[in-house]
Amino acid sequence: MSTSPPSERTTVRRRPQRGTYDRAVVEAVLDEAWVSHVGFTADHGPVVLPTMHARVGDQLYVHGSVASAMLRSLGGGGSACVTVTLLDGLVLAKSAFHHSMNYRSVVVFGTARLVEGDEKLAAMKALIERVEIGRWDALRPVTDVELRQTSVLAFGLDEASAKVREGGPIDDPEDDSWPVWTGVIPLPR
């Protein structure tokens, strides 16, 4: 499994110790999350829309109607940012400043590639089989009309970074005796 060195835009700058470019970490987050948030630039400015994704190897696939503004914009070769966040817990500290969240997030920068042919079918199968392995073959087969109405886009993972925060609160030592409960409230996944 390859791990790309960080590019200028994937370099984690805030709390860089929480950043990683380890492909295994990136893939694990992508594979666990159901939804990604896709950012692109419309005429009026930035737009962020949620969508389901599936990863196959080093390709991240999203899909949607050929009529959607997002798919049309990205399919035209615009720059994109796909962000995936898993929230693991609320971190309660002695001071407001040190409150935090435990999370695992991935940010993928890139230009979408419009996918066709066998790869398009394989991506659609991957999206279905995230839900249930073996389901694709059990379904009523996809028709040509449905295929034409669906766009599938691929993003490479060359410019992907992950950021992870875990563990309890990190309080200032002088606050140790402040009488308030601290700890982590786990969140359901």
Added chain:
Amino acid sequence: MSTSPPSERTTVRRRPQRGTYDRAVVEAVLDEAWVSHVGFTADHGPVVLPTMHARVGDQLYVHGSVASAMLRSLGGGGSACVTVTLLDGLVLAKSAFHHSMNYRSVVVFGTARLVEGDEKLAAMKALIERVEIGRWDALRPVTDVELRQTSVLAFGLDEASAKVREGGPIDDPEDDSWPVWTGVIPLPR
């Protein structure tokens, strides 16, 4: 409670029947979700980063380090899109085409307003009290240094829209007898 008419960019175009501009729906989604995805335009293109948010009235607050690229970019008056998604279930249909997700999402367009003074403290309190009501007064008080190191941004909800999908799969009638299980798999919140 006011409800703004949709602007050009907040108008839900794909499956408009799932879109709403009802302020009560928008606020309920914002208040339930822990994380929003903030989109802005950097020199190299779109960026989407996860952050915690809190709503007070018709203002949506996010915060972060004054050193963060996101806070600096947005605090400078750039256009933004803040998107919040609650995933409720996976919708399994007879055909791949009709698979879907049940979700409630909100998209807020706007230009961030850098918040100072009493409003900044009130926003920070709102962020803390999302976790536990009464916690703000129990914490070690915020210091001036911490205040200076924290940026708080506000977005109005004038250009907010919600989109909701609920209920079971909507299959083609001719697929009714296809022998595969269909239904909704609820997801934990």
